[in-house]
Amino acid sequence: MNSFKRTALLLFAMSVIFAACNPESSQEQKSNTKIIKGLYSYGPEIHSFTDCEEGxxxxxxxxxxxxxLAYSKFNFEKPxxxxxxxxxxxxxxxxxxxVSADFDSTLVVTKLLKITKEIPDGPCNQ
Known part of the structure; x- marks a missing residue:
């Protein structure tokens, strides 16, 4: 009976590990990753991004x-x-x-590539 319990516990542990390490979900997330460019605003109540191309x-x-953290280093007087x-x-x-319910979608930022106060010429600067 003791070996039956060990085997059952081992099978249960393996199934939990398999479910947690499902390669399809991480592969799916990688394929949905994209580079965004636009304006970011941050304050006590709102963290928003505006895509300059699409608006x-x-x-x-x-x-x-x-x-x-990078935004806070600019030490703006107003949020x-x-x-x-x-x-x-x-x-x-x-x-x-x-609060995010006011927005249809949420951007989950995984890596910051560039942040600057200088807004480049083009659709972002209009």
Missing amino acids: REFWVADSAKTLE YEPVYIEAECHVIKSDSLM
Whole structure:
């Protein structure tokens, strides 16, 4: 009976590990990763990104924990001052129970590539 319990426990542990390490979900996330370029604004209540090409607004979740830190280093006197960013991210549907519900989609930033106060000429600077 003792070996039966060990075998059952081993099978259970292997199934949990297999489910947690499902390669399809990580592969799917990599294929949905894209580079975004546009204006980011940050403040106590709103973390938003505006895609300059399309004009769409997104809620921003900073999974890398570098975007908010880099923004705070600019020491703006007022919140919500826009900065130009380029970042790797993927898009998910916004949570309907949070402030992000005001936005259709949420950008989950995985890697900050560039952040600057200088907004480049073009559609972002209009």
